[in-house]
Amino acid sequence: MRYSQTIFKTLKQAPKEAETVNHKLLVQAGFVRQLMAGVYTYLPLGHRVLNKISQIVREEMDAIGSQEVLMPMLHPAENWKKTGGWDSIDVLFKLQSRTKKDYALSQSHEEVVTPLAKEFINSAKDLPLSIYHIQWKFRDELRSKSGIMRGREFLMKDMYSWHLNQEDFDKYYQKAKEAYLKVFKRLGLVAKVTEASGGSFTEKVSYEFEVLTDSGEANIMYCDKCDYCVNIDDFKKDSCPKCAEGLLRKATAAEVGNVFDLGQKYSKAFDLKVDGVYPIMGCYGIGISRTMGVIVEKFHDAKGIVWPKSISPFAVHLVGLNGLGEEVYKKLTASDVEVLFDDTDKSAGEKFANADLIGIPVRLVVSEKTGDKIEYKERNSDKIEFLDLEEVIRRLN
RNA sequence: CGGGGUGUAAUUCAUCGGUAGAAUGCUCGGUUCGGGACCGAGAUGUAGAGAGUUCAAUUCUCUCCACCCCGACCA
Numbered sequence: 001m002r003y004s005q006t007i008f009k010t011l012k013q014a015p016k017e018a019e020t021v022n023h024k025l026l027v028q029a030g031f032v033r034q035l036m037a038g039v040y041t042y043l044p045l046g047h048r049v050l051n052k053i054s055q056i057v058r059e060e061m062d063a064i065g066s067q068e069v070l071m072p073m074l075h076p077a078e079n080w081k082k083t084g085g086w087d088s089i090d091v092l093f094k095l096q097s098r099t100k101k102d103y104a105l106s107q108s109h110e111e112v113v114t115p116l117a118k119e120f121i122n123s124a125k126d127l128p129l130s131i132y133h134i135q136w137k138f139r140d141e142l143r144s145k146s147g148i149m150r151g152r153e154f155l156m157k158d159m160y161s162w163h164l165n166q167e168d169f170d171k172y173y174q175k176a177k178e179a180y181l182k183v184f185k186r187l188g189l190v191a192k193v194t195e196a197s198g199g200s201f202t203e204k205v206s207y208e209f210e211v212l213t214d215s216g217e218a219n220i221m222y223c224d225k226c227d228y229c230v231n232i233d234d235f236k237k238d239s240c241p242k243c244a245e246g247l248l249r250k251a252t253a254a255e256v257g258n259v260f261d262l263g264q265k266y267s268k269a270f271d272l273k274v275d276g277v278y279p280i281m282g283c284y285g286i287g288i289s290r291t292m293g294v295i296v297e298k299f300h301d302a303k304g305i306v307w308p309k310s311i312s313p314f315a316v317h318l319v320g321l322n323g324l325g326e327e328v329y330k331k332l333t334a335s336d337v338e339v340l341f342d343d344t345d346k347s348a349g350e351k352f353a354n355a356d357l358i359g360i361p362v363r364l365v366v367s368e369k370t371g372d373k374i375e376y377k378e379r380n381s382d383k384i385e386f387l388d389l390e391e392v393i394r395r396l397n
Numbered sequence: 398c399g400g401g402g403u404g405u406a407a408u409u410c411a412u413c414g415g416u417a418g419a420a421u422g423c424u425c426g427g428u429u430c431g432g433g434a435c436c437g438a439g440a441u442g443u444a445g446a447g448a449g450u451u452c453a454a455u456u457c458u459c460u461c462c463a464c465c466c467c468g469a470c471c472a
Contacts, residue, residue, distance in 0.1 A: 012421055012433070013409050017465045028408095037464065089472050108472080142398065142470045150471080217471085321430060349432035356432090369431070 001044070001314070002329075003342040008043045010354050020215055022296040023147025025305050029357045031313075038144025038152035045358065046292075048313035050155060053288050054134050056186045056310060057157045060179045064172075066130035066159050071112050073136055077102035079111040083269045091139040105138035110266050110283060113160045118272040124164055127279060128172060132159035134288060146215050149254060149293040157286040162267070162279040169280040173259065176284050180209055180257050187291060188308030189298065191256060194220055196231035209257035209286075213297045216254030224249055254294045257286040305359030306379050314340040315396050317360040319351045321367035328366050328374060328389060335393045355379075364392065 008030035018024040026032045031046035042050055058068060077094070080086040086094075086104070093105040106112070113131060121129055134157045141152050148154070159176070163169035177193060184191035191209040208231060210220050221237065222229040225246030230237055232250070240246035260283050267278035292311075299306045307313070315338040318329055329341040340360060342351050348367075355363045356379070365375035373386035376395070387395075 009407090009422085010433095011408055015408070015464095016410090017403080019465065023465095034464085085472070091471060139471070143466095143468090145466080319431095323430095345430085347432085347434055348430050349434070351430095352432045354433080365431080367431070375431095 001340050003340060004344050006044055008045050010357055018147070020146045020149070020297075021300060022149060022215070022293040025296055025300055025357075026147060026293070029304055029359065032148065038141060038150065040148055040151065040153075040289075045313045049292050049307070049311055050288060052311040052313070053187065053291055054155075054157070057134070057183055057286055057288065060183045060186075061132050061157070061159055064130070064175050064179045066132045066161070069116075069131055069133050071106070071109050071116070071133050071135060073106045073138070075104045075106060075112055077104055079115065080104045083111055083266065085111060091141060093138045093140050106135060107137060107139055108283075108285075109133070109135070109158055110160065110262070110281075114266040114270045114272060114281070117160070117162055118270055121162060121272060121274060121279070124274050127274060128161060128163045128168055130159060130161040130172070132157060132284075146217075147293050149215060149290050149297075150217070151289065154290060155288040157288055159284040161282045161284075162272070163282075164274065164277070164279060166280055169261065169282060173261065173282055176259055176282070177207065180259070180284070180286070183286065184209060184211070184256065186310050187295065188310060189256070189291075189295065192220070192222055192229040192253070193227065194218075194222075194229040194231050194253075195235065196258075197234040204261045204263065206258060206260045208255045210253035211256050211294050211298065212251050212253050213294060214252055215297045216252050216294075218253045218255050219250070220253045221248040221250055223247070254290065254297070255287070256291045256294055257284075259284045300359070303353070304357030307359045307361060309361045312360050313358075314338045314360050316340070316362045316364050316392075317355045317358065318342065318364045318366070319348075319355060321348050321351070321365065321369075324368070325366040328364070331389055332393065332396075335397075337393060337396050362396070 010030050011028045014024040014028040018027055026046065030043055032040045032042055034040055077086055085092060089107060092107045095103050097103065117129060117131065120126060134155065136153055137156045138153050141150060144150055144152050161172055163172060181191065189211050191211050194208040194210045196206050196208045210218055210229065219232045220229055221232050223240040223243060223246035226240065226243040228240050228242035238248065240248055262281040262283055264278040264280060266281050272279060296305055299308060318325055318339050318341045320343055325341065325343065329339055332339045359379055361379050363377045363379065370386060374389060374392050376385045376387050376392060
């Protein structure tokens with residue numbers, strides 16, 4: 001992608017209303033623009049990051065046998081009335097058509113996926129079944145905050161599964177938890193599996209995937225000896241119940257994912273039955289857009305963002321000086337390397353500052369000084385090397 | 398929804414009871430080109446909205462709106 005032909009621009013100063021790091025940097029570096037409180041446009045760079053995160057999530061969900069679909073954002077009110085959500089969920093956005101029919105925006109998709117699954121689950125042979133999609137969610141939060149970390153509209157992967165009995169459910173639940181840990185690991189994050197209440201969703205314990213960060217909203221306690229972690233808004237405990245010798249430490253964290261045992265609540269609401277038995281259902285969410293915000297919170301320095309390689313919008317940021325770089329850009333592109341090419345006539349200093357701000361993991365420079373070599377520098381290092389094009393391509397593949 | 402803060406150009410800000418300013422950005426021309434370089438020229442505004450006071454309001458008063466922060470909320 002050519003810098004000069006793309007609709008993003010970096011700002012010398014972040015907008016003054018931005019206080020949270022992810023808000024500041026994502027706007028300043030040209031990844032997002034705010035439309036209103038809690039609602040953002042993702043510009044080409046930001047959109048690419050969302051797609052990268054989505055793709056990793058997609059691969060891991062596919063790997064545990066879930067099938068990807070795409071369900072609507074606009075829902076008929078009756079589905080929500082059937083489960084009681086229409087009256088009990090205060091964050092549900094409701095709207096009315098010209099003909100005075102009531103609709104809801106997708107706060108979540110249990111109300112849509114359960115009737116869908118009912119059509120495909122006709123016998124015990126059809127179980128277990130797992131379906132997921134990546135779709136926008138709408139929640140009428142009283143107060144949006146922290147940039148893209150708590151929006152009223154946000155991108156989420158939500159998966160749903162149905163099982164003949166509790167044992168089978170528990171097996172898949174465990175598998176899903178492991179898949180989640182793989183996802184977060186690939187995103188460069190350390191997510192703690194955290195015990196929490198299931199809200200009004202379920203009376204059972206649910207698990208949240210929490211990433212330690214001051215900009216998060218969750219208050220957790222984690223054990224310094226084992227992997228035990230609990231949401232202290234939900235529970236009151238003072239010693240580690242898992243390993244006994246560990247001390248519980250307080251921390252703030254951001255919830256990037258969660259898994260729930262929904263029991264038979266939705267199966268019953270929509271009369272989804274197999275041989276007279278209501279299947280056990282689970283739901284599993286990952287906040288794609290929030291995770292993007294959390295990654296910026298975790299990976300930045302005084303100069304800008306430092307994207308993990310796995311979700312960087314581009315593999316390399318090619319800086320052309322003295323009008324050079326065109327040939328290298330074409331060759332890299334032909335070798336399937338994702339390149340952001342700064343082909344503008346801005347000063348060298350401004351180009352470098354932009355490269356640091358945008359945070360692509362590898363910066364390449366082609367100038368009079370580099371001759372027939374290419375300068376190679378990683379965003380999180382000061383080491384500068386001069387390499388042949390072949391060596392550059394080899395490193396990037 | 399309670400409390401606090403802020404609304405003037407794309408961004409950051411100044412100004413002031415007498416009808417709009419700077420820096421950055423943008424456009425054009427030129428010099429540059431290794432850390433936001435320089436010279437010259439130019440375009441850019443319903444001063445958040447409405448009402449009131451006044452000869453005159455961006456400025457004072459009131460109401461509303463928007464955004465940010467704290468809290469509540471976040472099945």
